Amino acid sequence: MRPAWTVTATVLLHRDGRWLLTVRGADVDDAAGQLGLVGGHVEHPEAGSGVLEATARREASEEVGLDLGGVALTYLESEFFTTDAGAGQVSVAFVAAAPADAEPRAADPAEVAAVGWWTPDEAASDRRCPPWLPGLLGRAAARAGL
Template sequence: MTETPLRDDARSVLRRMPAADDGQRALRDRFVAHLDAHPDGVLRTCRPNHVTASTVVLSGDASRVLLTLHAKAGRWFQLGGHAEPGDGTLLAAARREAVEESGLDVVLDPVPAHLDEHAVPFCGPDGEAHHLDVRFVAVAPDGARHTASDESLDVRWWPVDDLPNPDLAVLVALAVARVRAGQDAVLGSR
């Protein structure tokens, strides 16, 4: 089996990721098993499943989330997508996607916040793809201006308590909790 740095990094990140509950633990184990079995498991060429990387971008006060209106899906999602062979790490893939889709220069928390597996009927010619999505969190710099990429119909800030896609509620709540916990830790150390 051919080892690749990106695949090795993804396995390492997932193995070290603390699982919030049994469901997240089961997904983590499934993603690692997928990568163990598929040398190309982080690339879109791996069918039907492949690992993807995404980022929940929050405002500095964690009151808003930056979402993209995905052109193919016609729904609002967090920023993210497929890893590319040039991505040295899963974190780099998530960051590249966030920067490409928003124009924002963001720094990501290196520990994933959430995992999700979902069917993606518009991903590829066979319509049988499943994304094994590893989700990171970032905070946008104050005053940063975003832009929309060709993959998006729109990119917009949304209040975290008024999301256009209710499926994002759990993910956004986890991201907000992580950012606020980090802020509390910083404030508590002063």
Template sequence: MDAPHYVVNAEAAVHRDGEYLLVERAAGEEHAAGALALVGGKVEITEGRDVLEATVRREVEEEVGVALGRLDYVTSSAFETPDDQVVNTVFLAEHDAGTARVRDPEEVAAVHWLTPDEVRDHPDAPAFTANYIEAVDAHRRRRRDS
């Protein structure tokens, strides 16, 4: 029996002024094409130390041109695609610098700054994306209030 193949993914819910940065995934993407999603991607073995955080910072810069400040791990989940079993990690990331824009049109069709309510009500936001934003926003409010 073959050992399962796992992909590790790290995503950021980038926060600025009460809104979160989401991307509309490009039409050619294999998973969730056209859907609203957090910014992130696969861990590369070359990332080295603090691999999840390094992946989040790299992916956000590559895909939307934004530099991140503080990162807080919030949650993780697992799902399957036709080819892989995926472990997905989600971080709250504070926007540090840069104007969000599409830098990799093969992966990202558009960028959006949305409130948690706008994400929840958006027709292109899958339930998992809305749930991630809800968890991240609750974490951010607890951190702020402590």
């Protein structure tokens, strides 16, 4: 039998040299209380063409209240890792300019305790920053031409 894993899609949104990051809720299963990205698991109804992009857009709406319907998502990278709970996960990351006419908000405080805009240096110096995040922000900035 093949091992099973979940698939997630994330989107790194930038505006004015800053990146939209979340502070994960204290009671979430993975990376509680850490800085994180907007994103989440692929759900069955999203099956079909563009499933990862649809997931990233849905999660932006659900987690931070942003409509990315007209926003171009640019593929950044994918990776396989093991979550804090020991589960395998494939994650696909996209980069996009945040809509200028909307401000993000923590839509579900149990999942996302707070949202904010960080420079890569600010994120790296934050005690809640996981070790992989500064490098990812650097690669995202390069991909976005920032």
